[in-house]
Amino acid sequence: MKVGILGATGYTGQELVRLLQQHPEAQIIFLGSSSSAGATYENMFPQFMDSQLGKLQDEQVPEVDVLFCALPHGLTAARTAEWLKRGIKVIDLGADFRLKDPEVYHTWYKIEHPAPELIPEAVYGIPELYREEIRGKSLVANPGCFPTASILGLAPLLKKNLIVANSIIIDAKSGVSGAGRGASLGTHFSEVNENFKAYGVAEHRHTPEIEQQLSLAAGHSFRVSFTPHLVPMIRGILATIYAQVEDGVSEDTLRECWQEAYQDEEFVHILPQGMWPQTKYALSSNHVFLQLKLDERTGRVIIVSAIDNLVKGAAGQAIQNMNIISGFPENMGLGARGIWP
C-alpha cells in the first residue's frame, strides 16, 4: 500500500517514517515539505541513513492510498476535498477536523474553518472509543496528544455517570517535543533544562477538543479546567486528573468500569493497584498506562494517564487508524514496546 506524508520534516513526520518503516504493508512513496523540497531526507535525518527514502518533494501529492498530513492547522482542510475526490484516504494529524463546530474552531484557532462542509465526513480517531465509526471512513481527525491521554482516562467513567462532570480538573505535563521542531527561546535547551513551568493557562487549544469528547461521553455539555506544563524531557505526556465521584461510587466500581472498557484493548494497560504510570513506560511505543485511586478523605478520584505524545499521541495512533481504515490488523507495525531505560 502506498502512503505519503505531508510535513515530513517535523517531529511527527519523522516519527511516521520511523514507524512506517516497520510496517509490513505500507510503502512510503511521498515525503512532502514546503520548506525543504529537494533535500535528501537521510542527510537531514541521519538516523535513516541508507534507507533509500529519497528526496523530499514539494507539496504536490502523487497517487497514494493513504496520506498523512502533519501540517499546521488551516493548511490541511483547504486541500482535503481534492484529495478525497482523488480517492486518497486522509489522516490529518493537525487540528482541522477535530472540532465538530466550526465556530468553536474559529474561537480557539482564530481563523475561519477552511472547509466546514467536510467536518461531518471526519471521524475522531481514537480507536478505543470510535473503532466502528472509523472503519470505512476516508477522513480521520487524529486526536491531539493531551486529549488522547485525558479522554482515555475519563470517557468510560463519564459514560457510566461515575464522576461529576463539571468537577473535572486536568493537570497535564508534556515533554518538549510537543512544541515541535521550531527553534525558539521557549525550546532552547538552556532555558528548558532544569526548569518547569505551566503554559497556556486556561487558554490552550486542546481544551475545546477535550470538552467536546468528554461531553459526548457524558451525554451533556460541560467545561473542564485544563493546564498543560512543560517537562524538561523530550517525549511523554502524563495527565493527572481530579474529579469528584458520584455518591456511593467506590474505587472498585471505577476500576471495573475501566476494565470492562479496556479488556480487549491491547494498547491500554490498567496497572496493578498502587503502581502509578510513568511516561517512560510508554517511551517510543503506542501503549497507554492508566491508574486511579479514590481518596476517601476528599471524595475525589485521582486518575493518572501516560502516553508517548509522538506515538499514541500522534504518529502511532495515526497508523493504528490507517490499519483500521485499510483493513489491516489494528496492531500491525505497532508491536514494539517502550525502550527502557
Next chain:
Amino acid sequence: MKVGILGATGYTGQELVRLLQQHPEAQIIFLGSSSSAGATYENMFPQFMDSQLGKLQDEQVPEVDVLFCALPHGLTAARTAEWLKRGIKVIDLGADFRLKDPEVYHTWYKIEHPAPELIPEAVYGIPELYREEIRGKSLVANPGCFPTASILGLAPLLKKNLIVANSIIIDAKSGVSGAGRGASLGTHFSEVNENFKAYGVAEHRHTPEIEQQLSLAAGHSFRVSFTPHLVPMIRGILATIYAQVEDGVSEDTLRECWQEAYQDEEFVHILPQGMWPQTKYALSSNHVFLQLKLDERTGRVIIVSAIDNLVKGAAGQAIQNMNIISGFPENMGLGARGIWP
C-alpha cells in the same frame, strides 16, 4: 555567631554550608554526621575545597548559638529539650515540630512523637506569615518544601475568604533533590531522566502540614487534594493550585489580596499579569514567584507558585528564620538572585 549543623552531609546540609559561607555573621563551627564522622568535609564535597571547614564530627553538639537539624523525622525531637536547656536555639529542618497535634504526627509518620510537650514551644517558620511569632523563639519548625510553595500561594486568599476552602487541589511538581542524597532505583539517573511520574498519591506526608496551615488561615478545618510529581530536574518546586472562588470575587480582588499581603516581602514576587512562574527563576535563591488567573469559563482560580526546594523550601528559609531569632536583618546572606541559565 557560632552555628552548627546536624546532618551536614545531606543536600540540605550542604546547602546550609553554601549559604552560611556567604553570611557575614554566622560562623560554622560544627558539622555533625552519624555516618561520616571523621571525614574531611571538603574531600567529600569538593565544591568547598580549601574552605577550612575541617572534619565532620559525630553528633555530640558543642556550644553553638544556633543549631540547624537536618535529620530524618524522630531524631531531632528526642534531643531538643537538652539543647534548649543549654541555651541553644534550634532550627529543625525536619518534620518533628511542624504538626501541632501529636496524633496527626503519629498517623502520618507512623511513630509516637518523641517529645509532644515541646510542640507548643515551636513556631512554624514561614516568616511571611509568622514573623512576629518567630522573633524571640528558641525552637523553629522549618516548613516542608511543598507546604512552603503551597501556603504562600493560598494563605492570604483564605484569610480573606476569597476562595472555597474545600475545593482546593494542589498539583505539585518537584526536582529530584527533594528525595535526598540516598541512592535508590527511584533516584537513579537512568530511571528518572526522560521520565515523569506522580508519587505518594493521596498519602504524602506534607498533606497534613498543608491542611493545618491552610485551616489556620481559613479559620476552620478542611482537607485538600495534594499530589506530588517527580520532574527530571535537580531543584525546584512548582505548585499548580486550583480553587473555586467565592461568589462575586474577581481576579483583581485576588491579585490585590496578594499584593497587600506581600508588598513588603522582599522574597515574594507577584509576577506581572500573564507572566507565569518557572522554577528556574528561583534556582539557588530564596525567592518565591507567584501568578494567578481566574478562569471565567469554570469559575476556578489557577495559582502557580515556584521556589527552589533546597533554599526557600529548606536551607534558605532556615537562615531567614535564624536571622529573625538572632536579630539580624532578615535578608542577611540571602541576597543572591537565581542563576540563569
Next chain:
Amino acid sequence: MKVGILGATGYTGQELVRLLQQHPEAQIIFLGSSSSAGATYENMFPQFMDSQLGKLQDEQVPEVDVLFCALPHGLTAARTAEWLKRGIKVIDLGADFRLKDPEVYHTWYKIEHPAPELIPEAVYGIPELYREEIRGKSLVANPGCFPTASILGLAPLLKKNLIVANSIIIDAKSGVSGAGRGASLGTHFSEVNENFKAYGVAEHRHTPEIEQQLSLAAGHSFRVSFTPHLVPMIRGILATIYAQVEDGVSEDTLRECWQEAYQDEEFVHILPQGMWPQTKYALSSNHVFLQLKLDERTGRVIIVSAIDNLVKGAAGQAIQNMNIISGFPENMGLGARGIWP
C-alpha cells in the same frame, strides 16, 4: 527457536527482551535472575505489561537453543562448559571470554579466569570483523560497548597501516546506562545531571580488550590511551579518536579504506563529509555512525564513532551474533532505526 536470558533484570537483559520480542524466530522461554526469581517480569518492568513473559526464574537454565548471559564477570565462565555440553549456544555479554590471555584477564579483572580452557572456543563477536569465524561457533564473546565503538573506527585503518599505532588516543563518552541498574551515588540523578566527568582514568577494563583487537588488526602489539567519561544522558557512546597518520596518507585514502571495509555492512554508516556523528542518530538502534577528518595542521586524523551502548554495544550486537550462529539473516529483528527526537 527457544532462547533464554540470564541476568534478565539488568538494563542489558531488558533490552534483550525488547529486541527479541521483535524477532520473528526467537521465542523467550527463560528469564533468569538470582535476585528476583519468582517475580512477575511485567510487574517489575511495566513497559512489557500484558506481554505474557511470565515469571522470573532462578538461574537453572532449561533447554534452550541460545542462552544470553548478561552477568557480572566471573559468573558466566564457571558454568559455560556445562551449557555447551548440553548443546546450548552461549552468547556472553559479559567480559569472561573477550580477552585471549587469561593472565591479562587476571591483571585487569583481579580474579583467576574460571575456565581458561574454554577461551580458545570463543569468538570475539564483532560481525563486521569476524563474521566468518562467528558462523558455526557455539560460544560468542559479545564485545564491550567502548571497544565496539573504538574498534569499528580503527581496525580497517590499522589493517592497511594508514595510522601510527602507538599514537592512538581514544577519548570516549558514555551515557549512564553503561553503569548498569545498580543504585549508587555515582548514578544518582542529582549527582549526574548537569555534570560531566572522566572516570577510570588510565585504568578502565575495556583498555586491554581494545588493545587486543587493535593489535590483531595492526599485526603487532601496542598500547592505547583510553579515557571514558560520563555524559548526563541515558544511552549512547561517542568515541573521539586521535591518531598520527603514516607519511603521505591523505584524508581520501582513509575514507576509501573505511568505504571498502564497510560497503556491504548495513549497520555501519560513513556519514557524508563534514557531517559528524551524534549519539542520538543511533538511539535504540543497532546502527553505527562514523566520520573522520585529517587535520593538516597537526598531521592527526580525528575519528568519531557513535553507537547506542545497549544495542550495538550490547543486546543488539548479541542478537546479530545469534542470527549468524543460527543461520538467520543477520539483520533479522534489528531493522528499526533510531528514535528522534
Next chain:
Amino acid sequence: MKVGILGATGYTGQELVRLLQQHPEAQIIFLGSSSSAGATYENMFPQFMDSQLGKLQDEQVPEVDVLFCALPHGLTAARTAEWLKRGIKVIDLGADFRLKDPEVYHTWYKIEHPAPELIPEAVYGIPELYREEIRGKSLVANPGCFPTASILGLAPLLKKNLIVANSIIIDAKSGVSGAGRGASLGTHFSEVNENFKAYGVAEHRHTPEIEQQLSLAAGHSFRVSFTPHLVPMIRGILATIYAQVEDGVSEDTLRECWQEAYQDEEFVHILPQGMWPQTKYALSSNHVFLQLKLDERTGRVIIVSAIDNLVKGAAGQAIQNMNIISGFPENMGLGARGIWP
C-alpha cells in the same frame, strides 16, 4: 564604582548582572542592548524581579568607570578607542583583543581586525598567569572559556618543559550555554538532550587562542589538536588533555609544578590524588578544579580541568580582572562556592 554592560541580554550579560549584584563596590548604571533597548530588564529576566535594575538602554555608553563588553566579535574593537579616550576601562568578553596577531584574527574570524593598533594595549586576562601585567591596564581581553580551562592546566608544565609541546591533544566538552542565547536547531532541547556530539572539529576559533598562550608559555611556537563537544547540560567545561611527558619526568614532578604555580591562587584547586574534577564542582562559581595522572603504560600524562564556562570562563573572570585593574581585593564579590546538587 560605576559599571556598565554592553550586551546585557545574553547569558554572559545576565551572569555579569548576577555576580555584580553581589559585589560591594560595583554599581550597575548601564545595561546596553542593541535589540531590546527600552525593555525593563527584570521583566525579561524575572530572576532579578524587584532589583531596581531599570530599563535596557541602547548602545550609547554613559560615564562609567568600567565597561564590560559581551558582544559578538568585531563590534567591540571598532568602538574601544573612543571609550579609552573617555577614560573608561574596558573589559572585552568577546574575541577582539585575545589574539596578538591581526592576521591570525583575520584567518580564523574571517574579518579584518577593526583596530589592530589597539591590540598591544590589551592584556590577556588570566590573572593566574598575567596578574602583574593586568594591574594598571585599561583594556583587558577576557579569555575564551575553552582556553581558560586548557591554559590553566598546561601553562605551568610547558614553562618548566615537562611535557612535549607538539604532542598536546585537548578534548574539551562544554555545556550548551556556551553557544549563547540564540535559538537554533542546534540548541533545541529535543535535539540536544539525550545526545552528545563533537563540533567545529579541527576548526574551532579557540584553537589559535590556545596555541598563542601555550606557545608563549613554552617559549616556542607549536600547534595543538583541539576538539570541542556539546554536553546535554547547561553550564560547565571539562577539558581532558593528553601530552607525552619529557624523558624522566615523574607524576610527582608534574604535580609539584602545579602546586608551586597555584599555591597562592584561591580560585585554583588541585584535587587530592585520585579524585577527578567534575564540572558541577565549579557550578555557578569562579573556581577551577584540576587533576592529572601519568600513565606509565603509554608515557602520557592525562590532565583534567573543570570550570563553569559562564563564570571563570566569562563573567567571573571578568570581574576578577575588574577587581585587579580597580585595586580591589581580587576575590571581591566572587566568594560564593558552587551549588550542589
